[in-house]
Structures are given as C-alpha cells and as structure tokens.
Amino acid sequence: MSLLVVGSIAFDSIKTPYGSVESALGGSATYFSLAASLLTDVRLMGVVGEDFPDEHLRMFEAHNIDTRGLEVTAGKTFRWTGAYEGDMNEAETLAVELNVFADFDPRIPDEYVDSRFVFLANGSPSVQRTVLEQVASAELVVCDTMNYWIETANAELRSLLSEVDGIVLNDQEARMLTGRDVLVEAGSDIMDMGPEFVVIKKGEHGAMLCARDVCVPVPGYPTRLVKDPTGAGDSFAGGMMGAIARDEDLSLRGLKRALAYGTVTASMTVEGFGTSVLEGARREGLEGRLEEFREMLAL
C-alpha cells in the first residue's frame, strides 16, 4: 500500500492508423497512476498549468488517486504531439512543449512522506534524485529512464542507479546503457550498477525480469486490437508497481507475477486511444485477463 508516483502530466495529441485525438489527458504519471489504481491506492505527484481542467482532477479522485501532490502553477500544462505508423512499435514525436514541466522541482508534501513504494517515472536523473532524497524511508524505489538521459546525463543516471532498488527501461535503452546486444547480458550489467532488479520492456514482445542471478521472460499478452500504443510503458510500470504494492511479495515469483500484471495492463491500454480504456477499466477485468494469461503460459 501507499504507492507514490512522480512524473509528468500532459495533454497529448496523437495520430495512429486507427484514428486521432487532440489534447487528451496523458503523461507518464497519469498512465501509471490509472493503471496502478486498479490494484492499490495511489499518490500522484506532478505539475500542471492553470489550463488543467477540474474534470481531470475529479477523474483521478474517482479512481482513488490522491492528488494532494499535484501542483498547479502559473503557465500551461506540458503538451506532446506524436504519431505512429506501420507496426506502431515506436512513436514519432512531432512536437513537445514542456511548459510548466520544464521547471518541475518536486517537493513531497507531508502527507506523502511515509510512502513505502515509490516510482520515479521518466525524467531528468537529477530531478529523480531530488525525490529519492525526500523518501528516505521508502522500502522500494523503482525508476524509469529514456535514451535522452542515457546520452545527456549518463553520470547522474549511473549515480541514481546505485541508490534505487529497481529500474524499468526498454530494450533499446538497455542496449544503449550497457553497449550489450544480448538482453540477458545487458540486464546483468545494469544489476551490477546497483539495482536489485532490472525490468527490460520489449514492446509487443513483453518484458524480461533480471533478479537474483537469473533473467526470466514474460511475453506480451497477445492482443489483436492495437489502436494507440501511447502510455503502454507507463501502464506496464503502473500495473507492475500496483501488484508489488498490493502483494508485497519481492520474491522472484512475486516480481514475475508483478511483470505479468504489467504486461496485461499495458495490453488493455493500447486497445483504445489515450487513457480511455484505463479510465473505464475495473479490477475484475484486469484479474480476468491475468488469469487467462497465466493459463496461456502454463506448459
């Protein structure tokens, strides 16, 4: 219980072969918290501008997402415009307006200081470190990152990795961070940088968990309905951390099961545009798909 996420909240404009949306609610902390809220209570921390509508705040609260850490500041909310083509494995970013997110300097409110599980969504490693220092009593801190930080803030990222318990990143990022082509080797090398466990996301192919000297694959849930991949990675992290916070099982099997919640949650997200599926999802639907997935993998 008491799962805190710190990350971005944005307005996304997205185009895919299946349609488009304009200025829809998005951002890493949004997808993460909606996904995790299917399994546990979530504390959300981020920054938005004065243009952020009350209806989104009410939607978060309706999902038992605590918004006391949501800072509203003068200016405009972060905006992202992107498009997907072909197999939709990668977004093409068409425009980014960081707006109020550019100066995000998270100050954890008193109500959040006792958070036991913390997810540092993708952001500058120095901002992620600022949060880490404010949640010193957390039991488990997991971070995300991206190629941009691996290239431009490598030393800060490696320093952060020496202090977090886990990291979630995608296959290209893992290869870039380690210079290794084989993912099992990349995972091992990242564990040597500090984290107790490393989760390498592989898009439609699922993810790999490296922990306790082994690397274990968890395939993607085979959905046939991929309408919009936006938020898949953050939904994966939300489902995974939601399961960890709910079950408090950090054994290899517990972590593996958490990854399965992640991959199943991500498969739900991509079946509709933006946050539409997650906003309408219920715990029973997630549990049903998880059970179906568990049976699929039984040999």
Place this chain on the structure above:
Amino acid sequence: MSLLVVGSIAFDSIKTPYGSVESALGGSATYFSLAASLLTDVRLMGVVGEDFPDEHLRMFEAHNIDTRGLEVTAGKTFRWTGAYEGDMNEAETLAVELNVFADFDPRIPDEYVDSRFVFLANGSPSVQRTVLEQVASAELVVCDTMNYWIETANAELRSLLSEVDGIVLNDQEARMLTGRDVLVEAGSDIMDMGPEFVVIKKGEHGAMLCARDVCVPVPGYPTRLVKDPTGAGDSFAGGMMGAIARDEDLSLRGLKRALAYGTVTASMTVEGFGTSVLEGARREGLEGRLEEFREMLAL
C-alpha cells in the same frame, strides 16, 4: 514416431562477432533432424554431392537419423556463406551455390512412405507439393517457407497452405504474407488460408502459436551465450516436431509444449557454432532446460 523431414543439406561458412567456421555441416534438414533426434527417430531426405564426406553420414546414423532417403548425386553439395553483426537477429547472405540442390526432385523411398509426421523444410512450394503428394497417408504435415517464395511463388504457396496441417514462419514473413502488422491478426489470416495451426517465430523473442481461435505466446529461452544464430529456426522446428511426433498430443496444450521444446532446442543451437551443440547434446540436457523453462513461465 516416424518423423520425416525433407529439406536442404549444405556446407556453411559463417562469420559472427564470436568467430567463424568454414564448410561446416549445415542446411535446414540437418539442423531439423539433429534437433528432432533428441526426442524421436528421424527420417532424413535431401540431396548432397559426391563431395559429401562419409563422416557426416556416420554422424547422422549415430543420432538415429535414417539416411536411406539421402540422395548422393553427381556434382557438389549446396554451399551457403553468411555473416551476422550487431544483435545478430538477421543473417547477411554473402554467397549461395545451390549446386545439386538446384535440381532436387524428392522421390520418397518405399521405406519412408508410411511416415506419420512430415516436415517440409524451406524450399520451393512446388517441390514441397511434390513431397506432400507422396505422403498422402501422413497424419500431420507442417511446412516452412521464406520471403523469397512469398514474393515469387505466392499462388503456389497459398495452394500448398490449403493442404498442409501447420506452418512455421517468422514474423516478417507472416506480415509479408498477410499485409497485417499485428501478429495475432497475421496468424488468424494465415489460418484462414488452410492450416489448423500457425507458428510465428520471433527470433530471440520466442514464438506465437495460433490454433483453435486463440493465439498464445511462448517467449524465447533467455540464453546469454549467442555465438551463432545459424540453424535456430530449423532447430526450433525440429524440437517442435520431435515433441509432436513423440507425444502425439495435438491439443492446444500439447502444441504449446511442443513450441516450448522448439524454443529451448533453438537456444541450445545458438550457443555454439554450426551444429556443434546439437551434435553433442543429449536428451537429458534438453529435458532439464525444458523443465527450467516451464518453471520460469509459471506465474
């Protein structure tokens, strides 16, 4: 029991970041039969030239591979030269000399006519059909194919698909054959062309089984030692068909387990150059890795 494979036997010259070999025993039927021989007796059918050394024949026989269908004809054995770089997911073909394989016209010997399980390794759909017509009493016929035949012999391939029970092909080939980006959709479309089941190989990411209205993922076994990917796909097919011929379980669970044998066998092949690992492998080693894999996937 009585598993027949018809395909190529070759001399391969291979270069990877981990080393190289010259004129090593290779070819689809070679990898397939060595892989399948870990689980069942195999009948091999192919053509070689007068330059094919007796030691290879003796090696096949030592693995309980029946070579009575191996035709030795005037001329030289098929030769392939290839190289791998980077993540080694795809071979760069540097040279092909079809030699005696160019005129391969398989005539099933009397001893093989009662084969119950048949694998038509990658080859021209018209040659594959020739074999199909000679094994009319087989219970299960599965074929492989490749992008070249999808492009140049599409009608013949579709005609073949309407008569086989199963097909094994890779993700790019499945997308090319159907024009679908999402693999679950591609698998469904290929089932509509005739086969009872479709196996889509995804390299290091394992494979997907489509059968009986569902698509089920089987991840790759996470090896850290990828020295030479040559023969991985044919070893996969050999492990899969070996398990099918041994267990005779065509239920969804039986097929899924056969795919697991395939992915585990392929993971062994890539850990050494050419056929070196398969030649030295024992059934106990394969069963041990399969059991480890089964535990990995249990949620």
